[in-house]
Amino acid sequence: MRFSLGSWCIFPLVAGLVLAINYAAAQQRGSSADSNPCVSKLNCSECIRTPTCAWCAQHDFGAAEGGRLPRCNQQNKYIDGPLAGQCRLEDIVNPDSEFRAILDLALSKAKSGIDLEGTEGRDAVQIKPQRVSLKLRINEAYDMHMQYAQAEDYPVDLYYLMDLSKSMEDDKDKLSELGNLLAERMQSITSNFRLGFGSFVDKVVMPYVSTVPANQVRKAAVSGNLDAPEGGFDAIMQAIVCKERIGWRDRARRLLVFSTDASFHYAGDGKLGGIVKPNDGLCHLNNDGGYTHSTTQDYPSVSQINQKVKESSVNLIFAVTKEQYHIYEQLNKHVEGASCGVLSNDSSNVVELVQEQYNKITSSVEMKDNATGAVKVTYFSNCLGNGPMVQTNKCDGLKVGTVVNFTARIELSGCPIDPKEWRQLFQIYPVGINESLVVDLQMLCDCDCERPGNLGYISNADQCNGGGDLKCGICHCDDSHSGRFCECDSNTAVLGDHEASCRSDNTSDILCNDRGTCVCGVCECQPRPNPTEIITGQFCECDNFSCDYYNGLPCAGSDHGTCECGKCVCKPGWKGSDCSCRDSIDTCIPPRGGEICSGKGDCVCGECQCFEEDGGRYSGKYCEECPTCPSKCPEYTPCIQCQVFESGKLTKEECANCSFTPVEVDVVKEEFPSDRQCWFYDDDDCRVTFVYGYDDEGEFVVRVQKTKECPPVLNILGIILGVIGAVVAIGFALLLLWKLFTVIHDRREFARFEKERQMAKWDTGENPIYKQATSTFKNPTYGGKQ
Template sequence: MSEFIEIGLILLVLSTTADGQVCSGTRCGQCLIFDGCAWCKDPDYVFNRCAAESQLSLDGCRQIVKRKTHSVQILQNNDFSDGGPTEEPVQIKPQRMKITLVPNESLRDVMVFYKIAKNFPLDLYFLNDPSYTMRELVASLRRLATNIADDIATITTDFRFGLGTAMDKVIDPFTLQDPKSRLNPCGSLYCDKPYSFIHRLSLTNNVNEFTDALSRVNTTANQDIVEGLFDGLMQVMVCGNRIGWRSKARRMVLYATDINFHHAGDGRVAGILEPNDCLCHLDGSGKYTKAEIQDYPSVGQIVQKARENNINIIFVIGGADNQIIRNLYYDQLTAILPGGVTNASALSTDASNILNIVRENYRRLRETVKLITSGVPEEITLDVYTNCRTGGRTLDKTNICTGLNIDIWTNFTLFIKSHFTVCPDKRKVNFTVFPEGLEERVQIEVEHVCDCDCQLEPKAERNSTKCNSRGTYECGICHCDTGWSGKNCECDERGTVMDACGTDMGICSNAGNCTCRKCSCFEGYSGDRCECNDRNCPSYNGLLCGGNERGQCSCGECICDVKYNGSSCECPISTEACKDNNGTLCSVFGVTSLYSGAICERCQHCPGTCGNNKNCVECVGFNQGLFNETICLQRCQNVEVVSDLEETVTADNETTLTACVIQDKDACVISFNVYNSPDRQFIEVKSTKRCPLGPPNPVTIGASVSGAIFLVGLILILIWKLLTMLYDKLEYSKFESEIQNPIWEKSDNPIYKECVTTVQNPVHEANIILEDGPKLKE
């Protein structure tokens, strides 16, 4: 057993690479998944084909298949472009690439480059809070619209503005519902009717149109302090066609308010339970139609849609308490939104700093790039590195670069590695790399290189004669078609195992394994389906079928050697063992039932020999019979008493033995042997005789029965006496307890009668009533 363990350990060491990876696999591609493993495709190779390269060389392999290397193919690589009226801007390259990826090995030379386009399109949408406290913002936007456009033009000439206003749901308790408030929620001041969100101007490059739209914005009001701009923000992000978002532009929403926001769950106080579906619900006039039907969006929904639609949200917070509002609510929300902006902006009292807010936020978004990956499968690890922070000296593991401009650009390095133990079913996968907040994409197609070249045509031989035309000969071995197995695809595995090897007792009668649609039986079993138990044969002399020299057990029956026969091969065919010294078969007495012994040399019931010696046997052996002492001494000198009789002749070859059994007058059996030789006769008598049991003694039987009856009666009397003693003891204990508790003395004796008898007059009470009542007439 220890030798097998040592061999197994040696094979394990030989198939292990330098880094401890165990090489395994029945096909070349399966083997080369593991780093450091190689495959031997020599047809006559007898060792483990999948092992470390050094081991294959040591074992004499001539054709070693090694792991392939990665390859990167650039499919589309449009150069950077600043954009403009006649050309499309390009800020990231390459745009498409194909990677052949070797399993479990890192690829570190995939480069992605990013450069700011001078005229990259900008879509800027203003979402305003139209409350009275935010009226200065609208006035400032009207006044500074041209200045904002001129300032942005210094960064990009391709920009558009859009406008919308959002207040709150027109339902109690968010908005007053009395008829007067529904017409004018501001009381003595003139206001527009309350509304949730109105999209007022789609994105346009006409600044005058933007200014005119601002001039039509009037204040309105709601009832509670918090406002519902999230409803409007969701519609701005998801209503792409109505808003006018361009597919390749930086999209910005300037969200301006001076108070906290309603979010998912707040609608319950108004009985609104339907969650926000994140879909566009604007009517022809631009009004949001589901405000009083669906709940406010959640923070998670806002973040999700901002990422999906590449929206950069800039929060501008006004009012006297803008610092508190920003710190409590909007700074935390800004940190989790895409775009890299970390804080909300504070609006001055007169909103005059709106120009600086737009300028600075756009510059910050433009000069910062965050590379995002999407669709990367689980079996691939992708890490992003860049040297923008180290000035090109070393790579830093980060996907963010800041401080860029039209003259300073950067590159990102992708580290890609697949990690799996078997090749995935889906060999080709696609994922994208893109700057956060932009629509530009780098499409990356990855193909897992799992097959060796010798597994592919034309090197692989389909329906090869080396595989009995039932498989593909590849890399030195046969890869069998479905339903076939074996070294040369010689085993038919079609159909079920039960059809091929099944019995009522199980597969191969639970006594073997089904291999190649045939039963390979365990030791001790045979038959086509191992139905024969080769240990279930008769035995002779304690050996199955008399031992291997006499016969073999086959399916419950002994197959005897040519020298033996019988059910257990117990009978020799040869007659040599039945001959006496003279060569006589069975001493000539083999057909007579009176004789016994190995060669019929003994006669147990021959009348002359046994009967003639009866008297001498009785007188010498047991002092009985017809001979007296004198005659016994004279005639029976050749008789001797022994403790046991011999079964065979121990004298010379001419002496014969006759075994005799006789009965005396008491029906006792006496056994003796008579030895006859040419010159004399000798008798041995067994010292003990076997006598039958005598008749039963009636006195003994009677005494035994009487004794048994007396004993049973005595036992019954003792049991009765014991029970009466226990009963008397219980009665006495009860009597003592009643004496000690003399409650019975205070009760009336039911048979006692008093000596004085009292009789009640039935009219006694009636007389008393008459005396107190009215008197009767005489």
């Protein structure tokens, strides 16, 4: 395989409000724990990891009440509470999300050279801002706003990677003729354009390619393979990762056109040729542009190709023949930013195909990110309209300079176990563009006063009787001490009576709510048989398993909410006593826009409850179906005719404006609940079947059966000639029958005659009916006289 390249606000950290606790009476404390998830948190880290909770780091907080006041409480209870002012403002730990734009250049096109003002050239800026810093609490969402616009005259690098197997020989000749035309056509799109060319065949080992010297690939311009698939994945990998060899520029839209008429080998196929070493995803091109590891490394996998495409921001265009289109159409779905087009048999349409795919790529933008673990990013946009923002990461119909506003909602579902992962750097980027928004994320998983060297941290503190460290106002005892102030020494065995500290109120004799053991004034809660079920709280009053269940899971599962002190704390986007109800109407709006539930239902818990009217009941995910209403089949028929079968009454311009792109399938069937089957007859009286509806992801899909059901074609001339032939044949047959009958009759008569003759008794020499002839003479002149 050889390659060659041609010319080419700050939001300040607010320390909350004054900590105060709604503590009216001891009897009310138990009920408040059931409705307040904050009070069960025993340290500052646990407290700030719970939304809306704040911590009081004051050492003597609640001393007058015997230390029973919870240090962690909801911040909306700090306002005008009966104990307002009990905690000093400087001791409130209530971190808020902090956002800061580090690099925020305006959207602009590229500029080269030095202008009259002496300003040097700069690269185009298509995403804004470019780098930000964000501090974020767990289970709290932050909406970050950003913009994207395709810059005018943006640089384009196009690399054409062609299959040079024997079946593509005529395509090679045609491509050489169209090279200049392709360059000229792309120059009309951008003045900053570079074009390169590369070729590939399969691995030069059996059983892929004949290794007979006369047939070796290295000695031929084109190659004949022994098997059908080609080694295109090797070529794609090298074309992407060999940045310097190929000549990819940092700031350019990179297009890799992959042209072939065959399928592909992928990871694992190398074993057939004795090649078992996995592909390492590195560049292995020599100075002549040849792939040096063809016979030593296996083919890349689809995931490897996808990873490298994302890392290098390459737009992969599969230009394949019609017979292979369905294979690469499926592959296209697993490679980010890839597209697929049908190549004519001699590649004569390559210029139009590349321009069409380029226009399709540049007319849309899709935002993605490489965030991992506990970081979740959700995208919202109104694309080109002025309507409300809806959940989507893709916008179509863009033009050069069109500004699209996106909102990235960043959420943290939890703190990683390793504190090193509390600081992460991830990117938000438009697919296929080598520009991104870099997010420097710091997870607020602990408090400063819990770390040595910070205010509020005292080692071997006197407040803890020298038996532990003071962290954020509470004592953390060493292994030999226990108690609220580390006053109990396990080595002395003089514990005293500390049971009063284990009672939830002064009127009860129950220690630790009968769910724990009082050890030196501190409740040690009992373990549960199920290790995931935990009892917590100062008096063992809380647990994580006594919440409402949905589908057998507390709070509908960890994706929906968490069980905090017997009550569900729902995550953003969910609500209800069991967190099973969606707190959004986005899922009730059809993907193509429109009214909530199509105006025919109410959005309840994120799902449409359709109306029932006199004409019938509406149905479907978005109440878009009505059995007694007129069908939408005639509405979609013209677009299907023009897009799939290139027929019908629509012009090319009208066809391009269709609101959907049908998917061709071998056999149409209803796969989703909202699917509705339709059919129509075209001008040739052929029946076309299709199905429309919404898939599991809420996307509108139209699936069309590739083959039409056509009536048999009548051959008029054949019928006429057949009738004439039949008449002639019948007449000839009748003549033969007549002739046969006459012959039979004659033979019968002759046989009868012969029989009668043989039965005669007279001499055969005499004729019994013979009579002697009698002669009479008369003179015509005789008058009767003598």
